[in-house]
Amino acid sequence: MVGAGFAGLTAARTLRSAGHSVLVIEADDRVGGRTKRGTIAGETVDLGGQWVGPAQARLLALAKAFGVAIYPQFTDGRNIVDLAGRRATYVGETPALSPVALAEFALAIGRFESLARRVPPLSPWDAPDAEVLDAQTMETWILANAKAPAVRSALRLLIRTLACVEAGDVSLLAMLAMASAAGGFNEMISTRGGAQDAMLRGGVWQLADRMAQELGPAVVLSAPVSAIAQDDHGVTVSSGDRQWRGQFVVITAPPAMAGRIAYAPPLPALRDGLSQRMPMGCVIKVHVAYGRPFWRAEGLTGMVLSDRTAFGPWFDHSPERGTTGGLVGFFAGKSAQQWAERSPGARRDKVLKDIALYFGDEALKPLDYVEEVWAASAWHRGGYAAAPGPGVLTGFGPALREPIGRIHWAGTETAEAFAGYIDGAIRSGESVAEAIARRL
Numbered sequence: 001m002v003g004a005g006f007a008g009l010t011a012a013r014t015l016r017s018a019g020h021s022v023l024v025i026e027a028d029d030r031v032g033g034r035t036k037r038g039t040i041a042g043e044t045v046d047l048g049g050q051w052v053g054p055a056q057a058r059l060l061a062l063a064k065a066f067g068v069a070i071y072p073q074f075t076d077g078r079n080i081v082d083l084a085g086r087r088a089t090y091v092g093e094t095p096a097l098s099p100v101a102l103a104e105f106a107l108a109i110g111r112f113e114s115l116a117r118r119v120p121p122l123s124p125w126d127a128p129d130a131e132v133l134d135a136q137t138m139e140t141w142i143l144a145n146a147k148a149p150a151v152r153s154a155l156r157l158l159i160r161t162l163a164c165v166e167a168g169d170v171s172l173l174a175m176l177a178m179a180s181a182a183g184g185f186n187e188m189i190s191t192r193g194g195a196q197d198a199m200l201r202g203g204v205w206q207l208a209d210r211m212a213q214e215l216g217p218a219v220v221l222s223a224p225v226s227a228i229a230q231d232d233h234g235v236t237v238s239s240g241d242r243q244w245r246g247q248f249v250v251i252t253a254p255p256a257m258a259g260r261i262a263y264a265p266p267l268p269a270l271r272d273g274l275s276q277r278m279p280m281g282c283v284i285k286v287h288v289a290y291g292r293p294f295w296r297a298e299g300l301t302g303m304v305l306s307d308r309t310a311f312g313p314w315f316d317h318s319p320e321r322g323t324t325g326g327l328v329g330f331f332a333g334k335s336a337q338q339w340a341e342r343s344p345g346a347r348r349d350k351v352l353k354d355i356a357l358y359f360g361d362e363a364l365k366p367l368d369y370v371e372e373v374w375a376a377s378a379w380h381r382g383g384y385a386a387a388p389g390p391g392v393l394t395g396f397g398p399a400l401r402e403p404i405g406r407i408h409w410a411g412t413e414t415a416e417a418f419a420g421y422i423d424g425a426i427r428s429g430e431s432v433a434e435a436i437a438r439r440l
């Protein structure tokens with residue numbers, strides 16, 4: 001296995017439990033990949049993947065197997081929406097827009113959902129009119145399907161938050177495929193009952209640690225795989241001057257990172273083309289701790305959707321027990337690109353000022369602040385997952401999970417359900433383990 005994220009660790013556990021010998025080779029000095037442990041004001045938090053939805057059965061099963069409980073995202077109160085110069089508060093999942101904008105928003109989401117239902121998650125390139133859908137970006141689709149500035153702004157903000165790229169950078173077909181694999185667009189954007197429904201007590205990162213503990217010395221850290229050579233009898237995986245020999249290799253790093261490995265013989269043109277065309281987007285995740293969750297006293301959930309701020313959206317992330325308060329939020333897409341270049345101090349000031357715009361001056365006096373700039377993280381370099389631009393899935397998609405000789409591909413990007421999510425990573429690890437077991 002190349003990579004000790006949820007995909008690589010799951011594949012290794014599954015193969016080992018079927019009696020096969022496995023090795024997980026990880027570039028970083030820790031396991032977990034796009035999940036990571038952080039600490040803020042003495043509390044443990046997730047610096048990467050965090051939420052789980054009720055339909056994400058594989059992640060829920062893994063949490064249960066390790067005895068890790070889940071608890072709901074705090075949603076008691078009113079959310080704030082501030083789009084196209086109009087600020088309002090609302091309860092529930094549908095942003096409070098003007099009646100005209102709200103009707104248009106519902107219509108646009110309805111159209112998107114019905115297109116998504118026609119896209120097979122495992123082979124979006126087989127969808128009816130796939131080429132037409134893949135020739136458009138989300139931005140061109142938004143311009144064609146929404147007129148009200150607030151609706152356009154809401155849709156852009158949601159795409160940026162879901163894919164960590166601007167709407168103009170991601171293909172319509174790619175977003176439809178993501179929604180199709182996640183049970184719909186509403187599922188992806190919702191807290192209650194959706195993908196942001198709940199969190200794991202103590203953090204999701206600990207499941208990766210627990211899987212790695214089980215695997216023991218079969219997990220090798222701080223070993224960036226630089227080259228993979230295959231012949232008729234097996235594969236040789238190299239990290240600098242260290243080498244390992246096996247029958248098969250599974251690459252769980254996302255395509256952009258997998259493309260940085262040297263392959264002998266070289267990868268076919270289609271697969272290499274795919275690696276060149278599936279960028280990771282850009283995200284900075286931020287946690288802020290306060291002496292108390294003061295927004296709750298105002299009847300607010302802590303959730304803010306705004307096109308006025310560079311930081312956002314953000315959510316309440318106060319510790320389940322105790323009196324301190326916490327918020328978690330993101331810079332995503334272009335604002336993450338821009339703010340990744342600034343100093344941590346400048347980012348902190350910006351985050352606090354953006355929060356204060358809605359929650360008042362108490363927001364300027366946090367107890368603690370912690371952030372993770374994922375685009376600057378050597379082995380991840382980007383957003384939650386790969387975000388293909390126009391023409392990529394129809395042109396190169398079939399190479400996404402097609403094995404090349406003894407090389408198999410896994411990772412959340414290859415998942416048949418919840419691609420882009422931790423649940424998808426687990427599913428991809430299980431699927432690739434089955435595929436390899438059939439060949440052993």
Ligand SMILES: Cc1cc2nc3c(=O)[nH]c(=O)nc-3n(C[C@H](O)[C@H](O)[C@H](O)COP(=O)(O)OP(=O)(O)OC[C@H]3O[C@@H](n4cnc5c(N)ncnc54)[C@H](O)[C@@H]3O)c2cc1C
Pocket residue numbers: 002003004005006007008025026027028031032033034035047048049050051052223224225226252253254257258261283284285374379380382383384385410411412413420421422423425
């Ligand atoms: C900020 C953020 C927030 C997110 N929020 C959520 C969320 O709330 N819920 C959710 O379900 N998902 C979320 N995600 C997405 C989720 O974390 C990922 O989908 C999932 O963790 C991917 O797992 P993976 O095993 O497929 O890939 P990864 O976790 O990326 O694992 C691949 C591994 O390969 C390693 N690697 C790369 N190159 C090499 C090399 N050359 N040699 C050896 N090893 C290499 C990497 O270090 C990495 O450990 C979020 C992600 C981020 C970044």
